[in-house]
Amino acid sequence: xxxxxxxxxxxxxxxxxxxxxxxxxxxxxxxxxxxxxxxxxxxxxxxxxxxxxxxxxxxxxxxxxxxxxxxxxxxxxxxxxxxxxxxxxxxxxxxxxxxxxxxxxxxxxxxxxxxxxxxxxxxxxxxxxxxxxxxxxxxxxxxxxxxxxxxxxxxxxxxxxxxxxxxxxxxxxxxxxxxxxxxxxxxxxxxxxxxxxxxxxxxxxxxxxxxxxxxxxxxxxxxxxxxxxxxxxxxxxxxxxxxxxxxxxxxxxxxxxxxxxxxxxxxxxxxxxxxxxxxxxxxxxxxxxxxxxxxxxxxxxxxxxxxxxxxxxxxxxxxxxxxxxxxxxxxxxxxxxxxxxxxxxxxxxxxxxxxxxxxxxxxxxxxxxxxxxxxxxxxxxxxxxxxxxxxxxxxxxxxxxxxxxxxxxxxxxxxxxxxxxxxxxxxxxxxxxxxxxxxxxxxxxxxxxxxxxxxxxxxxxxxxxxxxxxxxxx
Amino acid sequence: xxxxxxxxxxxxxxxxxxxxxxxxxxxxxxxxxxxxxxxxxxxxxxxxxxxxxxxxxxxxxxxxxxxxxxxxxxxxxxxxxxxxxxxxxxxxxxxxxxxxxxxxxxxxxxxxxxxxxxxxxxxxxxxxxxxxxxxxxxxxxxxxxxxxxxxxxxxxxxxxxxxxxxxxxxxxxxxxxxxxxxxxxxxxxxxxxxxxxxxxxxxxxxxxxxxxxxxxxxxxxxxxxxxxxxxxxxxxxxxxxxxxxxxxxxxxxxxxxxxxxxxxxxxxxxxxxxxxxxxxxxxxxxxxxxxxxxxxxxxxxxxxxxxxxxxxxxxxxxxxxxxxxxxxxxxxxxxxxxxxxxxxxxxxxxxxxxxxxxxxxxxxxxxxxxxxxxxxxxxxxxxxxxxxxxxxxxxxxxxxxxxxxxxxxxxxxxxxxxxxxxxxxxxxxxxxxxxxxxxxxxxxxxxxxxxx
Numbered sequence: 001x002x003x004x005x006x007x008x009x010x011x012x013x014x015x016x017x018x019x020x021x022x023x024x025x026x027x028x029x030x031x032x033x034x035x036x037x038x039x040x041x042x043x044x045x046x047x048x049x050x051x052x053x054x055x056x057x058x059x060x061x062x063x064x065x066x067x068x069x070x071x072x073x074x075x076x077x078x079x080x081x082x083x084x085x086x087x088x089x090x091x092x093x094x095x096x097x098x099x100x101x102x103x104x105x106x107x108x109x110x111x112x113x114x115x116x117x118x119x120x121x122x123x124x125x126x127x128x129x130x131x132x133x134x135x136x137x138x139x140x141x142x143x144x145x146x147x148x149x150x151x152x153x154x155x156x157x158x159x160x161x162x163x164x165x166x167x168x169x170x171x172x173x174x175x176x177x178x179x180x181x182x183x184x185x186x187x188x189x190x191x192x193x194x195x196x197x198x199x200x201x202x203x204x205x206x207x208x209x210x211x212x213x214x215x216x217x218x219x220x221x222x223x224x225x226x227x228x229x230x231x232x233x234x235x236x237x238x239x240x241x242x243x244x245x246x247x248x249x250x251x252x253x254x255x256x257x258x259x260x261x262x263x264x265x266x267x268x269x270x271x272x273x274x275x276x277x278x279x280x281x282x283x284x285x286x287x288x289x290x291x292x293x294x295x296x297x298x299x300x301x302x303x304x305x306x307x308x309x310x311x312x313x314x315x316x317x318x319x320x321x322x323x324x325x326x327x328x329x330x331x332x333x334x335x336x337x338x339x340x341x342x343x344x345x346x347x348x349x350x351x352x353x354x355x356x357x358x359x360x361x362x363x364x365x366x367x368x369x370x371x372x373x374x375x376x377x378x379x380x381x382x383x384x385x386x387x388x389x390x391x392x393x394x395x396x397x398x399x400x401x402x403x404x405x406x407x408x409x410x411x412x413x414x415x416x417x418x419x420x421x422x423x424x425x426x427x428x429x430x431x432x433x434x435x436x437x438x439x440x441x442x443x444x445x446x447x448x449x450x451x452x453x454x455x456x457x458x459x460x461x462x463x464x465x466x467x468x469x470x471x472x473x474x
Numbered sequence: 475x476x477x478x479x480x481x482x483x484x485x486x487x488x489x490x491x492x493x494x495x496x497x498x499x500x501x502x503x504x505x506x507x508x509x510x511x512x513x514x515x516x517x518x519x520x521x522x523x524x525x526x527x528x529x530x531x532x533x534x535x536x537x538x539x540x541x542x543x544x545x546x547x548x549x550x551x552x553x554x555x556x557x558x559x560x561x562x563x564x565x566x567x568x569x570x571x572x573x574x575x576x577x578x579x580x581x582x583x584x585x586x587x588x589x590x591x592x593x594x595x596x597x598x599x600x601x602x603x604x605x606x607x608x609x610x611x612x613x614x615x616x617x618x619x620x621x622x623x624x625x626x627x628x629x630x631x632x633x634x635x636x637x638x639x640x641x642x643x644x645x646x647x648x649x650x651x652x653x654x655x656x657x658x659x660x661x662x663x664x665x666x667x668x669x670x671x672x673x674x675x676x677x678x679x680x681x682x683x684x685x686x687x688x689x690x691x692x693x694x695x696x697x698x699x700x701x702x703x704x705x706x707x708x709x710x711x712x713x714x715x716x717x718x719x720x721x722x723x724x725x726x727x728x729x730x731x732x733x734x735x736x737x738x739x740x741x742x743x744x745x746x747x748x749x750x751x752x753x754x755x756x757x758x759x760x761x762x763x764x765x766x767x768x769x770x771x772x773x774x775x776x777x778x779x780x781x782x783x784x785x786x787x788x789x790x791x792x793x794x795x796x797x798x799x800x801x802x803x804x805x806x807x808x809x810x811x812x813x814x815x816x817x818x819x820x821x822x823x824x825x826x827x828x829x830x831x832x833x834x835x836x837x838x839x840x841x842x843x844x845x846x847x848x849x850x851x852x853x854x855x856x857x858x859x860x861x862x863x864x865x866x867x868x869x870x871x872x873x874x875x876x877x878x879x880x881x882x883x884x885x886x887x888x889x890x891x892x893x894x895x896x897x898x899x900x901x902x903x904x905x906x907x908x909x910x911x912x913x914x915x916x917x918x919x920x921x922x923x924x925x926x
Contacts, residue, residue: 001543002571137570275544277697278652283574287618288654328702344654354694362650372887377650385654466884466893474918 001039001066002139002272004282005131006265009074009159010112010152012177015254018084019244020144020262021069021092027266030389031274033065041275043215044070045092046134070135072097072127074159076116076151077104096130099123105150110438112154113198116279119432124159125166132167139272140171140282140309142265143203146189147195148179157198164202173268174203175261178333178407180212181414187424189414196411197445206284206297207264208404210333214257220329221305227248263388264300264332267396270350277355280348280382288380289344289400294449295456298346298398299337301330304391318353318393322361325397326369333407341460342371344378348396351387358383372456373464402457408450415443475726476609477523477712478599480627481538483620484545485612485645487538488697491549493612493704494534496860497524498559500709504857519714519724525559526602532559535603537595539627540568540574541584541619546588565599567592573618577659578855578902580622581666588623589630596631608639608672608729610712616647616656621663622831632670637802639729642671643708646678646878655895657886662904665912668919673737675745676875677704681781688784707747710867715820721872725853731762735851736816741922744875748775749867750783763864765821765829772819772866773833779812779874787884792838813926814872815840816849823864828855841926876923883916 008017028041037047045067069092075081078100085093089292099120105112132138140164145156163172176199179188199206210285271280292294303324328336349358358381371378388394418424419439481490501520505513525532534553538546538561546568553560573580600606609631612622624642631640639853644663645654667674682703686695690703711756714724717731725731737743750772753761771783778790790810821829831852840849859865889895890909900906 045697072767086806139571151805221502279544281542281572281574283572284653287895287898290898293897295485355696359650375654377885378654379650380654381652403783445525467888469887470913470917 001042001336002137002282003043003070003135004140004142004269004272005128005135006044006069006071006142006144007159007163008075008129008248009069009143009145009156010149011075011077011080011146012149013143013152014073014075014080014084014177016070016144016177016258016261017073018087018089019255019258020265021071021089023259023262023266025067025092027389031386036065037064039401041067042136043269043273047068055463060339063153065420067092069093070131072099072131074099074120074124074151074155076101076112076155078102099129100126105154107148107185107187107191108128108150108427108431109187109194110428111433112150112152112156113158113194114154114433116151116155117158120155121158121162124162128163128166136427138167138170140173141167141331143174144261145174146177146179147192147404148177148183148185148437149191152177152189153195157195157202161202168445171203172202173282173285173287174199174447175265176206176208177261178208178210178411180215180436181410183211187418187427189411189418190424190428192411193446194442196408196449197442200445200449202297205290207268207300207398208297208333209261209264209300210407211257213332213334214260216329217260217305217332224305252382260302260332263302263342264396266388267302267348267350268398270386271348271382274384274386276382276384276386278381278383279378280346283333285346285398289346289398291343291375291400292452295343295400295452297400297404299335299401299404300332300399301321301325302332302399303330303395304399305330318357318365319361321393321395322347322365325395326365333404335401335407337399337401338369338402339340340370340405341457342369342375342378343382343400343402343456344375344397345369345371345400346380346382348382348384348398349393350384350395351391351393352385353383353393355383370460373462375457402453402460405450405453405457408446408453412443412450415446419443475605476535476603477607477729478596478603478609479524479534480596480609480611480631481536481549482484482538482611482612482613482624482627483617485617486611486620486624487540487545487549489645489701489704489708489716490538490612491552492698492701493708494524494536494553494559495556496702496705496709497531497713498556498892500713500860502558502801508857512856515724516714516855523607523712523714523728526562529555533562534559536561536565537592537599539568539592539619539623541569541571541580541623543568543570550682565675567594567595573622575616575653575655575659576618576898576902577622577662578899579627580618580620580624581626581662582622584619584635584904585623585626585833589626592627593634594628600635606638608637608641609635609729610641610643610729612643614645614647615660615663616653618658621659625663625666628670629665639727640670640672641675641729641733642673643675644677645704646676646882648679648683649881655898657889658895658899658909660882661768661886661912661916665915668743668915671743673731673743673745674706675747675869678705678781678878679908685752685782688691689756689782690754692754703752706752706869707749710749710822710859710865711747711820711869713822713855713859714857715822716857717851717853721899724855731853732818732869735818736869738816738848741919742815742871742926744871744879744919744923746781746870746872746874747867748772748781748870749865750775751862751865752782755861758861759811765825765864768864768866769831769833770827772868776814776834776868776870776872777812777839778810779872791838812873813841814842814849814870815844815926816871817868818851818853820853820855820867820869821864822855822866823858823862824856825864826856829854829866873923873926874921879916879923880920883913883920887913
């Protein structure tokens, strides 16, 4: 069994991370009814039970006393982290896992990346190294951060390249929360584009998530909850997977949205934590879904929606779950994969679903999707037998699809609007190490990324033929 | 003589475990059914071949290798539960982390890193054999560990045992697969194995899956069902049989005999297996078979390149000799005739001495440069195999794998033309030139089989 470490940076990163740890604990508590430390738990938690084994009392058979999350919490303000440390989750973290400061990055990527980055570097390396030393076989880092602010975006991407330097063999999967167009941070386009370049160069996989999509999904869930007639099929435990009924008490404003991201991570890692007939290791994700090193942005969708909230939405057919996963309203970014080009696609299924169900649905959906000519059979599948708490099955679809492009072009447009007028530039340029070139290089990097997607998408309508084969003398 | 088996990766370990279960249950059943000398001779021969008797227990002559522990733990536990056989303590090697579907990771990283440990385990099993007949490795070509590390280990085996027979059993993935880079992994595996292996025995998941659905009537087919079919077919090939014509005197070295009969030219190493009959045990009880009927079906399966007796195309005929060569070739492709280089027919069960394999000696079945008498041989055993009163297995070195191989190479080549996923391999030291060499090698193999 392998282990993963979650590195949560900035306000958003820590809030999402907090939801993740809450849900992960509850999921394991629900499945692991005996309360014994097992392999599944070990992937994200370590057992810090300090009771002595005195021959008769074997430590492995005892009940769990105390767990520590395999996490490093980083923020340049103390607010959110302090809240976590005073909240119900305080027991799973300790001070050796924290890196904080008091003054914040002021929504400035340059401050996060160029000032706090070098200043905190040794500190962060030490904390991560300590977390890594507690792992038997470290497989993956999950970085959670937002793109719009200063700390998450600036320091977060600095930490990303630091992880690459220090742990080159460990896979880096980044969950990045993209700002919506009406973001209250005026410099968020700068921060996002500057961060994008780092993500493109240093991450193995990026799972972009847009705030607007999360809002839409929450609205949709609420709509369904009110219009549909109440059903008894949703069992009580389903509250375990949502925000309410948790240890958190009252729900905070972003909790519902952050729960969706937390569920994304829970489902993504389900196959690595629990058993199933077709396992998918975390290092297989990049291997199968990333055909070209820079094109590692994976559009994700979670279905059915009722696994994301404790509302009474009638259970729908299994096949509907597969159909929904490809529809526009279930994507975690504003994108329409069905009308764009797939480079590769992974289906991560949990619960009571058979290989034959999977094959049937792939066959059914295939005609309506276009795949790039050289990857007509670009499906990667996994079956995990443990469903999300309170539900019979769920599906996470990860698509490497050219439909991420509009998100990027829109971001570039917003960036250019500011950059042409050189608005707010001086806030960045007076930071040591920050030059004009950083901006132009970042936008060039983004443009060439968009260009690469464009080129692939242009092959969509072309008639393609097999590449001429090598000739050998007979 | 004894055979040492090396099970590699998830697939290899699952199939291997099923194979040993079939072998031991068949041997014990043989002794129960054929009382006296024939049953005992069969059992003794089979046990000596695949198991080591120690303190009244049978230990498989196997080494288990995987980069993650789940599958091996399961295989070892299943064997221990059977009470008829077990794996030897310490005969397995596993790590914590898989190869991530990356052949290069298995071949360039895990292989060299763990070479010594794995070689030691294999050497220990070899040293426990009075006489070594050969080494059988089992693996899939799609994933990373089985294919990449398996290829590396085969290379090491060739270095350490230059004069021993090495037979690689490969499982080919479903056409639309579980792994996106499976065609790359397959191309790299096959091209490298072709240099070091004596013969490559192939099972395709797609055809085995069809056998499960059509012949065994299984509704929800699991990997376990697929593996059972593969194990059954392998068992029917590897269990004791008489190769020279004196019933009851079992050949001492089945691997050597097989290779001697089937692989007469190093350009042609791909073997396929067909077994008849195959059906669920419930229908088996109500069926009876005659040798002429079985052999007629099996021959047509060979001629028309069918892997099971259902849905054979009976229109395909052996081309007549004497026609101009070119015309014959055109006709052949049109009709889907499957030409053989060599075949071994293995007959097991009741009245086996009465079975007449004459029809397999038709010269039109074989290439012009090998006489049918040399290209074809028959093995027999009077002991029924694995619950079938009569059964026939054909091990064939023929054009039957040409089409699936061509498909794999074609798909991989399309991907390679846009350089997709190549960076994942260069990262671990497999360069674009290595890819090109592999493609060239396999195009050569395809061409050779096509012009057989």
